Amino acid sequence: MASQPNSAFESLEHQLVSLISERLLETRPDFNADSNLYDNGLDSMAIMQLLVLVEEKYRVAIPEGDLTRQNFSTTRHLAELIRESSARAA
Amino acid sequence: MHVFDVLVVGGGSAGLAAAVSAARLGARTLLIERGGSLGGTASAALVHSICGLYRLPDSPENPPVLANTGFAAEFASRLTALGGPAGPIRMGRVDVLLQHPTAFARAADAVVKETPNLEIRFHTELLQVSSDFLNATISCRGRTESLSTRTVVDASGDAAATVLGGGESEMAPSERLQRPAFIFAMHGVEPAVLQDDGRLKIARRIATGVQSQVLPKGALGAAFRWSGRGTEAFVTIDLDAPDYDPLDAHCLTRLEMLGRELAGCVADFLQREVTGFSQSFISALPSRIGVRESRRIVGKYRLETHDLETGAQFDDAIALATWPMELRETNRGPRLRYPDNNRPCEIPLRALRARDHGNLFAAGRCIASSHEAQASTRVIGTCLATGEAAGMGAALFALNGECDAAAIRAHREKIKA
Numbered sequence: 482m483a484s485q486p487n488s489a490f491e492s493l494e495h496q497l498v499s500l501i502s503e504r505l506l507e508t509r510p511d512f513n514a515d516s517n518l519y520d521n522g523l524d525s526m527a528i529m530q531l532l533v534l535v536e537e538k539y540r541v542a543i544p545e546g547d548l549t550r551q552n553f554s555t556t557r558h559l560a561e562l563i564r565e566s567s568a569r570a571a
Numbered sequence: 572m573h574v575f576d577v578l579v580v581g582g583g584s585a586g587l588a589a590a591v592s593a594a595r596l597g598a599r600t601l602l603i604e605r606g607g608s609l610g611g612t613a614s615a616a617l618v619h620s621i622c623g624l625y626r627l628p629d630s631p632e633n634p635p636v637l638a639n640t641g642f643a644a645e646f647a648s649r650l651t652a653l654g655g656p657a658g659p660i661r662m663g664r665v666d667v668l669l670q671h672p673t674a675f676a677r678a679a680d681a682v683v684k685e686t687p688n689l690e691i692r693f694h695t696e697l698l699q700v701s702s703d704f705l706n707a708t709i710s711c712r713g714r715t716e717s718l719s720t721r722t723v724v725d726a727s728g729d730a731a732a733t734v735l736g737g738g739e740s741e742m743a744p745s746e747r748l749q750r751p752a753f754i755f756a757m758h759g760v761e762p763a764v765l766q767d768d769g770r771l772k773i774a775r776r777i778a779t780g781v782q783s784q785v786l787p788k789g790a791l792g793a794a795f796r797w798s799g800r801g802t803e804a805f806v807t808i809d810l811d812a813p814d815y816d817p818l819d820a821h822c823l824t825r826l827e828m829l830g831r832e833l834a835g836c837v838a839d840f841l842q843r844e845v846t847g848f849s850q851s852f853i854s855a856l857p858s859r860i861g862v863r864e865s866r867r868i869v870g871k872y873r874l875e876t877h878d879l880e881t882g883a884q885f886d887d888a889i890a891l892a893t894w895p896m897e898l899r900e901t902n903r904g905p906r907l908r909y910p911d912n913n914r915p916c917e918i919p920l921r922a923l924r925a926r927d928h929g930n931l932f933a934a935g936r937c938i939a940s941s942h943e944a945q946a947s948t949r950v951i952g953t954c955l956a957t958g959e960a961a962g963m964g965a966a967l968f969a970l971n972g973e974c975d976a977a978a979i980r981a982h983r984e985k986i987k988a
């Protein structure tokens with residue numbers, strides 16, 4: 482497990498963890514920000530849905546260049562991507 | 572009047588396995604199929620991968636292990652011999668055999684041609700069956716014919732034979748039914764754009780297309796895969812189907828047209844706007860939308876969700892279900908529910924036998940199961956295995972007046988992959 486990040490950051494991860502388990506994937510009981518999303522059933526179709534969900538919710542645009550398997554491999558990576566995108570937009 | 576031992580209704584993967592397996596045991600077997608080829612959903616709806624052929628691997632290093640020997644294994648090696656992407660590939664936690672629907676139909680023709688005691692009739696539909704399942708009326712293009720049989724295997728996917736004979740069936744409520752999908756093929760797609768991150772870029776473009784309302788919302792359900800041949804790709808669009816009823820002609824008609832409309836929008840968009848698609852076009856439409864779930868028979872045992880979750884065992888086991896429960900109750904992609912410790916679930920012969928009719932068997936996606944259990948047992952690998960068991964069971968019942976799981980297991984052992 483990664484060391485405890487500060488609480489403001491943690492909450493984005495937490496929100497995404499719930500969003501993903503509620504709206505998108507049948508996640509395992511121990512699912513957390515560091516779980517592998519592909520092992521939890523993420524495929525390119527689900528990524529499409531995920532993009533639309535997070536872009537709407539967090540008002541960001543994730544550019545095509547950032548669309549790599551690595552960037553979507555865990556919720557923590559995804560959270561990082563969202564932070565970067567909103568920093569760019571600001 | 573024609574007299575048969577076994578009448579198999581429906582020539583999908585389950586009906587194919589059932590008919591060949593019954594005939595191989597010496598039963599005079601008739602298979603009727605409404606369409607013009609074998610394979611059903613696996614060929615006519617352009618499904619292009621076979622799930623449920625292998626056990627869930629315990630660790631990433633373990634090689635694929637067949638779940639069911641017998642006809643499923645035999646047919647898988649016949650398909651591989653016809654070319655296309657050969658051998659199983661690992662996708663996350665599962666092993667899948669990629670296949671080509673045209674190969675499925677050809678391999679099916681080849682195996683039935685080699686099988687004695689087996690008659691196949693295409694363009695033939697079951698119209699009526701008596702309540703003792705001994706007499707049936709079939710029809711080919713307005714010409715009807717009566718026949719008699721000793722047993723019936725309902726491999727119609729929809730439990731149609733069961734219902735026509737007054738047998739009992741059940742179906743999940745509309746909003747819970749697994750969503751249908753429309754699969755089509757495109758040509759002129761550069762295979763490189765469909766590899767790894769390429770598919771994510773396509774996902775990005777489609778998401779943008781939907782966000783900017785250039786594409787309809789339904790396009791978000793699209794998934795892409797290289798067919799393994801030249802510049803051909805398959806596109807699967809899960810359909811959002813309000814008031815979905817897979818048994819209603821109005822609903823099916825609406826969905827067939829919606830599927831073609833979405834296919835047109837997506838293909839035009841890709842061709843116009845996405846790298847690697849500039850030379851592409853729709854090269855094949857399915858001859859029917861893909862229906863994942865409709866009726867299931869009421870059996871002597873109902874395979875329950877809990878059985879799948881825990882990997883249940885039964886004295887009368889005839890096949891293993893190994894695919895996770897793949898729930899597609901929305902068109903937002905699959906939710907895969909895995910069993911405890913990746914354990915396979917045994918399927919009892921009783922789940923293939925109608926509760927109230929000794930001579931009525933079911934195979935494939937309409938065996939007796941809960942809605943969630945069916946989300947595992949509907950996959951083609953498992954349909955081949957339940958089809959084989961139902962065919963053998965029906966043949967044994969027709970020839971000896973009884974059948975048991977041990978005899979079916981013993982016959983399966985004799986088949987070499």
Ligand SMILES: Cc1cc2nc3c(=O)[nH]c(=O)nc-3n(C[C@H](O)[C@H](O)[C@H](O)COP(=O)(O)OP(=O)(O)OC[C@H]3O[C@@H](n4cnc5c(N)ncnc54)[C@H](O)[C@@H]3O)c2cc1C
Nearest residue numbers: 581583584585605611612622696697728752861935936951
């Ligand atoms: C979009 C989609 C994607 C899928 N993806 C996969 C996948 O990747 N891998 C996988 O393993 N599985 C997949 N599945 C599931 C799998 O393809 C089906 O569940 C399976 O093929 C069903 O086989 P079956 O033989 O039970 O029924 P079907 O294939 O539906 O066959 C039933 C046949 O019976 C015929 N019939 C019906 N009524 C009558 C009648 N009265 N008289 C004569 N004939 C009749 C029909 O014409 C049909 O050909 C998918 C399903 C769908 C819809």
